[in-house]
Amino acid sequence: MRSEIVGGRYELIRELGAGGMGQVYEGFDRHLRRRIAVKFPHPGLGHDSDWASRFLREAKIMASLSHPGLPAVHDAGVMPGSPERPYLVMEYIDGVTFDDLLDRHGPLAVPVVAALGAQAAAVLAATHRRRICHRDLKPSNLMLCADAAVKVLDFGLAIAPDVQLTRYTSTGQTLGTPSFMAPEQVEGREVVPQTDLYALGLVLYELLTGERVMTGSSPYVVWDRQVNSTPPDIAAERPDVPAEQARLLMSMLAKSPEDRPASASAVHEVLVRAAGAPATLPEVTDGRGPVAMYAMALVANTVDGAAPGSAYADRNESAATDFSRGDLHRAVRRARRIADDSHYDAALAELSAVVAVAEPLLGARDADVVDARVRLADLRRENSDYPAAIEAYRELVDELTVERGPYDDQVMYCQRNLAACEVHTGDFREAIARLERLHIQTEARYGADDPRVSEIGAQIDRLRAARPPY
Template identity: 55%
Template sequence: MTPRIVAGRYELIEIIGRGGMGQVYRGFDRQLKRRIAVKFIHPGLADSEEWERRFVREAELMARMSHPGMPTVFDAGIDAGPPEQPFLIMEYIEGITLDSVLAKRGSLPVGAVASIAAQTAAVLAEAHNHSIFHRDLKPSNLMLCPDGTVKVLDFGIAVAMDANQTRLTRTGSGIGTPEYMAPEQVRGKTVVPQTDLYSLGLVMYELLTGVRAMLGASEIDTMINQINADPPVVHHARGEVPEELGVLITSMLAKNHTHRPADATAVYSVVMRYVGALDGLHENPDPTSPTRLYATAVGASAATRTAATHHHRAPKSPAESDFTRGDLERAVRQARDLADESRYVPAIGQLNTVLEVAVPQLGARDADVVDARVRLADLCMEAGDYKQAIAHYSELIDDLTAERGPYDDQVMFCQRQMANCQVHNGQVRAALTRLRRLHEQLAAWHGEDDPRVGQLAEMIAQIRAGNR
């Protein structure tokens, strides 16, 4: 049988996938002698101008992005047929989709789920940076490759939110998969970056428990659940899931998108703390693949970069050689004394200078160093340099959360201080979003009676009252 040839060079071999938009073939590029994937629009949609435009837009959208976690688009065009059909030529990805992994294994190890989530969040961060949202994230669109990487497939219903472009979405068009749709998506409302984070939260829950969190008896019931039902607590279904990871998933499944994590990078920063190996999930792993070797080298380079900077510094000055904790304590006291006299510039300079020496020697998370860093942030806030204070508090929150968890007293203090700075800096909405998300997560995990929940509620009310 003579194989079908597209655009005079792309040979179709076999169908490897079907979706809402069309069919995907495994193919071969006769000109460049390489395997490819060829995607056609569904014949039933070929006469729809809107769907045809959407299909062509997929090529334009994906061509903007460059990330190892998504297939590369090589070419696009219209096959003369008959019938006439738009097509995409994409990188051929060899692997197994996560719905297949779930069907064979059920729930996955925590470390493996964290690795999958981290890689997916990294792809979403790239897409969201281009104002592109996936809108159909689910296990069947996540492919585990033999080299241990995860590819995010099928941006075919993604929508670019650029102001100068026509929206290709119609309210009620039913785009997406009900089991993984965010409430605002079910309602036909505006899609935002947190829409994809909601779907990722559902995927993470399913990978950890083997159960679809919002599945109803029918498609309509499932969509009603997405809008109204409280998300299940992953810790109740699987007790060994770390508390912080469970809290993250709960926040990702918040009904109000403003209560979900700020962005994909925030999700990435948490799940990376629990990343483990994906070995054993793929039937034919390739531990010596060039991609894995390259990624391992990059990871090792990143992990040692800071240490190398510290260990290969120029010879220490006498002040560095003689540095003690007592010097740090004295510097903090002197800075406080200067601040009491409203001499903030020398006070901040004093702490900055001593921390440049203390951090490499004692570590950024050393208790005494942390106290000095908090004092520096406080001084910037008192001096009215809210932008610099926000930067200091943000770094402290990241470092302390990684070591002590999100509800440590010092972490909570920094969160409240950062919100205050944001209010003074004119970022009232960002401050309220931060505090409401923290309030919701803390209340969900520790209960409304926790005094910290009350403190946050009072602070939120004060900010709202002061900005009416």
């Protein structure tokens, strides 16, 4: 039997796994002579006219992320046929899933569970910054490698936007696994970063107890328990779990997202303080390898020589207790209302103060913080403080282009507003040059017939006509 070749170079060797949304194969790249993983959407979704473009768009988002806990994306394409089948070529991860760890060892040592969970939380912190939620975190999607690194798998199919999800779930392709679905998923409400934290909490609980937390005779029974049942306090099940870690775990399992930790970073800060070496597991055969060496050097260069999560946590503990994403969202909405009443100074002062608190806690490039920074730049532009707005937009453009690339929606939004501010300061030449680059990028992304392309073209024409002679 001849091997199937994808994209003229990727040889499919064997199926590694299949779920409700996709299939993954071990493959071999004949050009670069390396093992790979090739992912396809589930055949049941192949007849959906929008699925191929959605799948490939999501592949591009994942390709823009770079993190040691995420498989690298190498390529993407579409196999011809009826129907066409999009595919994603990714790094092949050689390791053991958390499911297999439990089957082999039963409940794991507390420091090991903390170390595994801290790595998973670090990956979630990176993806949540871009508003990418996993939606299907479970032991089989978490893998421990021989060098003690944890990889979070199956993001490529799980990040579909909330828009039109009912079309896929109604065909029997549920986005999520009942035993690890948060109550808001079960009830069809908005998926948020805390949705992934709930699933991670269930994974950690299972690693500590050796037993699946939410089970039942049917998916409907499990869904009902997710909404209405809370597992016993982990401190009663595992008295050796430190009190801080036990409180964190039970808060991750809160039924309301608002009652869970504020972020994956907050989860990481607690877990990393209790973490021990996963090298005690026999599956870790390269605990002194290059990855461990790099991590040790990174820790050695923390500020003032402090261990991760110690001095940093002390500095931010009171602020983290009193501040949440909800506070940031409310501040943005309140600033907008105040500005609508023409009280720009008050709106700017309030939003600036909240962003100053949010940046060190959530990160300057966190998606919610970026939204607030963009709104802050917008308020400065509306208040005719064009030099301050230019500085803010430029900073956003520079930072976001490095992380997301020049075709990101917010990058292009900031570029256009930056050009408008440059016009008000008399820099027509720079504004026109900026808009000309943006015109090319917008056409490349959305197509020549998109109204945004013609709007930018008309704006360039108006500026050329109004530009004073040099």
